[in-house]
Amino acid sequence: MKSSNSVKTNIIWHRRLGLSVFLLLIFLAISGFALNHSPALKLNKISLSSSWLLSWYGLEKSPIKGFKLDDKWFYKDGSNLLYSDNQAVAPCSDSLLSVAKSSNTLYALCADTLHLLTENGQLLESFSQLDGLPINVRAISAVDNSLYLITDSAALEFNPESLALNPVLAIDPDSLNAITAQLPVPESLVQQLDESGPSISLETVVLDLHSGRFFGQFGVLVIDIVGLLICILSITGLLAWINRLRQTK
């Protein structure tokens, strides 16, 4: 009699547990399958950029600012590209610091690279830290057909033909009027950027949902509990099967 009661209790709890984790278990199976075949399904290539999702991940779209020079706007977007009006012209992995114009060449200074551009915004070449650009450069200024790179402590005359730098001790770096104040980029240009703005891959979202991280620590705890319940479900299922075998004998 006692044994019959315990078998009954086991089956009842097996049913209850099964029903409570039923939906989550199916979701975990499907999401796990999707993650296992992520490269084939190209989940990492699918970008999601809806406002609520970006907001959920703390990736608020901040207003884009840049420089206006010679009727052209220079700015960078979230994907670390330097734009000249609506054309992506070069990588700019760090912040865009300053712009200048001398002769027929435009200069856009990112923190780690100086880009030389034609008047119509085409990239001529890039001068990076590996080529000799000072690490602490903060601005570029054009004065009387001469170009100066401004660091925290000195001004360096820059020769765009040879890419050579010569320290100029006679000039106070603060006296050079470099363009460093950024202005909000017109809405018409920003709208075109929306496609290439910050986004999250579908793979990341599925992975975060699968692990529960999407809902923070609470979500992880829920998935942990579901995992534990699945273990208990397996054991209660096994016990039910053994009991049935005994009864049939």
Added chain:
Amino acid sequence: MLNRFYKKLFSTAIFTSLLTTTLLASPQLSAKGVYQSGPDFVAEVFAPQQPEPGVLWLNKSIRQEAEKILGRKVLGLRVRYHQSAGKTAWILNEIGKEMPITIGVIIDQGKISSVKILAYRESRGGEVRYPAYMAQYQGATLTDRYKLDKSIDGITGATLSVWAVNKVAALALYYHSQVMPQPESTK
């Protein structure tokens, strides 16, 4: 008896975990970095001579061929190089998996003299900078189909980096042929 078995199993598991972690972590720790600046590379290659700087303008036909070699759009309208006595030095960037690899290539009389990784920014695949691998490029020339005439052995786990170095080596040979055309008889 069972206790001893579990102790042995536990110590083996710990040892295997430590070994795997060390093996997986070591390339990541050592791969990234700037190994030599462009000016230092050029000075070292041409020492004690002072090389002449040059600029190759990428006109439409050069750009088209360069894009064929790289399999992507070429950025910039001009490329800098250094030359001395038939030898040219090129510093070029190519994406490995996600980040650009900066590669220095020396071409002497239409053949690769040396290839060196100057900066590696990927977290894996940095084995391409090892001298034993780089030595394979010595003496390579460009075929009519803009491929290297030598077979370069790949590196497991660094396939994309190897492809990037191959492309840059071929591109440097092509650029060299544009600034120092070889006479027909020596081709």
